[in-house]
Amino acid sequence: MRISLEDVWHVYSPGTAFETVALRGVSLSVEPGEVLGIVGGTGSGKSTLAAHLNLLLRPTSGRVLVDGRDALALRKSELRRRVGLVFQFPEQALFAPSVEEDVAFAPRQMGLGPEAVEERTAAALGVLGIAHLARRPTRALSGGEQRRAAIAGTLAMRPQVLVLDEPTAGLDPFSRRELLGVVRRLREEGTSVVLVSHDLDEVAEVSDRLCVMEGGAVRAEGTPEEVFYGELALAPTTVRVAARVRESAPGLGRPVSYDETLRSLRALIGG
Amino acid sequence: MGPNGGGKSTLVRLLNGLLVPDSGEVAVAGHDPVTEPFEVRKRTGVLFQNPENGLVAPFVEDDVAFGLENLGVPREEMRRRVAEAIRSVGLSGYERREPHTLSGGEKQRVALAGLLAVEPEVLLLDEPTSMLDAPGRREVLRRIGGLRRSKTVLHVTHHLEELLEADRVLVINGGRLVAEVEPGRLMADAALLEENRLVPPTVPRLAADLGLGSCRTPEDLAGAVLRRVWEGSGAEIR
Ligand SMILES: Nc1ncnc2c1ncn2[C@@H]1O[C@H](COP(=O)(O)OP(=O)(O)OP(=O)(O)O)[C@@H](O)[C@H]1O
Ligand SMILES: Nc1ncnc2c1ncn2[C@@H]1O[C@H](COP(=O)(O)OP(=O)(O)OP(=O)(O)O)[C@@H](O)[C@H]1O
Ligand SMILES: [Mg+2]
Ligand SMILES: [Mg+2]
Numbered sequence: 001m002r003i004s005l006e007d008v009w010h011v012y013s014p015g016t017a018f019e020t021v022a023l024r025g026v027s028l029s030v031e032p033g034e035v036l037g038i039v040g041g042t043g044s045g046k047s048t049l050a051a052h053l054n055l056l057l058r059p060t061s062g063r064v065l066v067d068g069r070d071a072l073a074l075r076k077s078e079l080r081r082r083v084g085l086v087f088q089f090p091e092q093a094l095f096a097p098s099v100e101e102d103v104a105f106a107p108r109q110m111g112l113g114p115e116a117v118e119e120r121t122a123a124a125l126g127v128l129g130i131a132h133l134a135r136r137p138t139r140a141l142s143g144g145e146q147r148r149a150a151i152a153g154t155l156a157m158r159p160q161v162l163v164l165d166e167p168t169a170g171l172d173p174f175s176r177r178e179l180l181g182v183v184r185r186l187r188e189e190g191t192s193v194v195l196v197s198h199d200l201d202e203v204a205e206v207s208d209r210l211c212v213m214e215g216g217a218v219r220a221e222g223t224p225e226e227v228f229y230g231e232l233a234l235a236p237t238t239v240r241v242a243a244r245v246r247e248s249a250p251g252l253g254r255p256v257s258y259d260e261t262l263r264s265l266r267a268l269i270g271g
Numbered sequence: 272m273g274p275n276g277g278g279k280s281t282l283v284r285l286l287n288g289l290l291v292p293d294s295g296e297v298a299v300a301g302h303d304p305v306t307e308p309f310e311v312r313k314r315t316g317v318l319f320q321n322p323e324n325g326l327v328a329p330f331v332e333d334d335v336a337f338g339l340e341n342l343g344v345p346r347e348e349m350r351r352r353v354a355e356a357i358r359s360v361g362l363s364g365y366e367r368r369e370p371h372t373l374s375g376g377e378k379q380r381v382a383l384a385g386l387l388a389v390e391p392e393v394l395l396l397d398e399p400t401s402m403l404d405a406p407g408r409r410e411v412l413r414r415i416g417g418l419r420r421s422k423t424v425l426h427v428t429h430h431l432e433e434l435l436e437a438d439r440v441l442v443i444n445g446g447r448l449v450a451e452v453e454p455g456r457l458m459a460d461a462a463l464l465e466e467n468r469l470v471p472p473t474v475p476r477l478a479a480d481l482g483l484g485s486c487r488t489p490e491d492l493a494g495a496v497l498r499r500v501w502e503g504s505g506a507e508i509r
Contacts, residue, residue: 018368041404042376088375088402089323143320143398144275166375169401170320172274172429174468198376198404201473237473237489244493249500258473262480269481269499 001067001082001160001192003053004029008062010048010216022048024216025062030161030192035183037203037224038196039234040213046196047088049213050165053194054083081110084159088166088196090150094138099130099149102138106157124156127182129175143170151179162186163194168202180206200236204228204256224256241265272428272457273443274468279427280320282443283397286425287317299393313342316391318399320427322382326370331362331381334370338389356388359414361407375402383411393423400433408433431458432472435487442467 010023022045030036030053038046051057052064055071064071071079087093096102104121112120125131128148133141141149147170154162164183168176183193183206197203203210203224210227212220212234220227220234228235232243238261239254245265246252252268255261273279284290285297288304288311297303302310316338319325328334335356339349357363360380365373370381379402386394396415400408412433415424426434434440434454442450442457444467450457457463458471470476478486483499486492 012372018372020372042380042402042407043374047374089321091321091323142276142280148275166402169375170275170398170429172468173431173470175275176429177470198402200405238477240489241474241477241492241496244490245496248497258477262477265477265481265496269496269503 002029002032003071003083003161004065005049005052005059006063006065008049008052008059008064010045010052010057011060012048014060022216023052023059026216026218027062028211028218028221030194031209032160033187033190033192034208035187035193035195035206037207037210038194038213039198039200039203039210040219041198044213045216046198046213047165048216050085050163050194050196053161053163054080054085056080056085081106081157082159083161083163084154084157085163086151086154086165086167088169090143090146093150093153094141094146097137098134099136099138099141099152100125100134102149103152103156106153110157120156120158124152127155128152129178144172144175147171148175155182159191161192161194163196165196166198167195168197168199176202200228200234201238204236204238205258225254228256229254272431272434272440272467272469273449277443277467278446279443280397281446283317283319283395283425283427286393286395287311287315314391315393315395316386316389317395318382318386318397320397320401322375322379322402323371325382325385326378329369330366331368331370331373332357332366334381335384335388338385338391342389352388353384356384359387360384361410376404376407379403380407387414390418390422393425394418395425397427398429399426400428400430430472431469442469 005026005028008023008026012020012022026049040046048057052059055064066074094102096105100121103124104117107117107120125134128151130148133145151167168179171179186193195203207224210224211218212227228239238258239256242252242255242261249268253264255264285292286299286304288308291305299311300314304311326334328337332353336349336353339352357366360383362380370378383399400411416436418424428434437454440452440454440457441448450463458475474486474489474492478492483495486495
C-alpha cells in the first residue's frame with residue numbers, strides 16, 4: 001500500500017497561548033515495500049508526522065491518502081491495523097498485565113483464532129529476542145526490554161506499513177543491529193517501514209529513501225546518497241569519512257552504509 | 272554500559288534509594304540512601320531513563336525549579352538559575368509549556384535543565400542523550416565534561432563514543448559487574464565488547480577493519496586512508 005501526505009499542516013492547541021504549528025505543508029509518500037527514513041532535529045515534527053500516517057493525529061489542513069483514497073474514508077480500525085505505529089515512548093504502548101498478553105492483544109482484536117494468535121505472538125516475541133520475557137509483567141521490564149515488547153506488539157499485527165518512532169533509542173548495540181536486520185527482512189517480505197530517528201548512522205544503514213525534517217517542513221528528500229552527499233552537515237560518520245577521502249581521491253564513489261564504505265575504502269587502499 | 276536488562280537502571284535506583292538492596296550496602300557520600308534519604312537526595316540529582324518519569328510539575332519552569340525549591344534556594348536566585356538552565360538547554364520560550372506536550376528530545380532537555388539548575392554533587396544520568404539530536408547530544412556531553420571536574424558523574428549509555436573521556440567504564444551484565452576498564456582499553460578489547468553486546472564507535476571500527484592505526488575523528492581516518500593510498504601508489508607522502 002502507498003500512503004501519501006498532501007500539503008499537511010498540523011497545529012497543536014490552536015487558538016491558545018500554546019499554539020504550535022508542528023507541520024507546515026508537508027507532502028511526501030511512503031511507497032510500497034520501501035524503507036523511508038525520517039530524520040531531523042529535536043522538535044522538527046517527526047513524531048507529529050509519524051502519527052499522521054495512521055491518522056492517530058488528523059491534519060489541521062491537507063490530506064492523507066491511502067492508495068489514492070482519502071484515509072478519512074477508511075474505517076479507523078482497519079487503518080490502524082494496516083499501518084502499525086510504535087510510539088517514541090514504549091511505556092505508552094504497554095498496558096496488558098504481561099508481555100505475552102500485550103503482544104497477543106492486537107491479533108486477538110483482529111478476530112484471529114487462538115492458534116493464529118499464539119503463532120503470531122510467539123513469532124513476534126522470537127523476532128525481538130524476548131521469548132524469555134513472555135510471562136513477565138509489562139511494568140517489570142528494563143528500558144530496552146520495554147522497547148522490544150512494544151515493537152513486538154505492533155509486529156504481531158503484521159501491518160503493511162510499520163512506522164517506528166525512534167525504535168533503537170535505549171537498545172544495546174547488538175540489539176540495535178538486530179532490529180535493523182528485522183527492518184531489512186520486513187522489506188524483503190514486502191512490508192514498508194518508516195524509520196523515524198535522530199541517529200543518522202543507523203538511518204544510513206537501511207533506508208531506501210530519506211526525508212529530512214526541519215521546523216515542521218521537509219527540508220530535503222531523496223536517496224541517502226543524494227541527501228547526505230548533498231549536505232554533509234546532515235551526513236552520518238561513514239559519509240563524512242568518505243567525503244573527506246573523495247576530496248583527494250574522487251574515484252572513491254559515494255558509499256553510505258558501513259559495509260559499502262568499508263568495501264570502497266578497501267578497494268581504494270588495495271589498488 | 273552493558274546489555275539491555277543488565278542491571279544499570281537498577282543500580283541507579285539503588286543509589287538514590289528508590290530501591291532497597293536485599294543484601295549488601297550502598298553509600299553515597301557516606302550516607303545510606305535508605306536510612307538517610309534526605310542526606311543523599313540533597314547531594315544527588317537523577318535523570319531517569321524515561322524522561323517522562325522525571326517531569327512532575329504543570330509547567331516547564333516549575334519543573335526546572337523543582338530541585339531548587341526543595342533545597343530552599345531564595346526566590347531571586349532561583350529565578351535566575353532556572354532561566355539560565357532553560358536557556359542552556361536551548362528551550363527559552365518554553366517556560367510556560369506543559370511538559371507532556373513536548374517532543375521526546377524537548378522532554379529530555381527539560382529534565383536535564385532541572386539537574387543543571389541544581390548542579391548537585393553527584394549526578395546519576397541514566398541514558399541522558401537517548402532522545403537527543405546530534406547537536407543536543409554534543410552540548411550535553413560538553414556540559415557533563417565541564418561538571419565532572421568538580422562533581423561525581425555516573426553516566427549510563429549504550430554509546431561508547433560518549434564515554435571516551437570517562438575515568439572508568441563499568442560493564443554490567445546479568446546483574447554482575449563484569450569489567451572495570453579505561454574506555455580506550457574497552458574499545459580495543461574485541462572479546463570484552465562482544466561478550467557484552469557492545470560495538471566500538473564507527474571511526475575506530477572502520478580503522479580497525481581497514482587495518483589502520485587508532486583514529487578518533489572522520490578527518491583522522493580519512494587522512495590515514497589517504498596516506499595508505501599514497502604509500503601504495505609510491506607517490507610522495509605529503
Ligand atoms: N501535544 C502538543 N501540544 C503542543 N505542542 C506540541 C505537542 N506535541 C508536540 N508539540 C510541539 O510540536 C513540535 C514538533 O513535535 P514532535 O514531537 O513532532 O517533534 P520531533 O521531531 O518528534 O522531536 P523529537 O526528536 O524531540 O522527538 C515541537 O515543537 C513540540 O513542542
Ligand atoms: N520492577 C521489576 N520487577 C522485576 N524485574 C525487573 C523490574 N525492573 C527491571 N527488572 C529486571 O531486572 C533486570 C535489570 O533491569 P534494569 O532496568 O536494571 O536493566 P538495564 O541495564 O537498565 O537495561 P536497559 O539497558 O534495557 O535499560 C532486567 O532483567 C529486568 O527485566
Ligand atoms: Mg519525536
Ligand atoms: Mg536501564
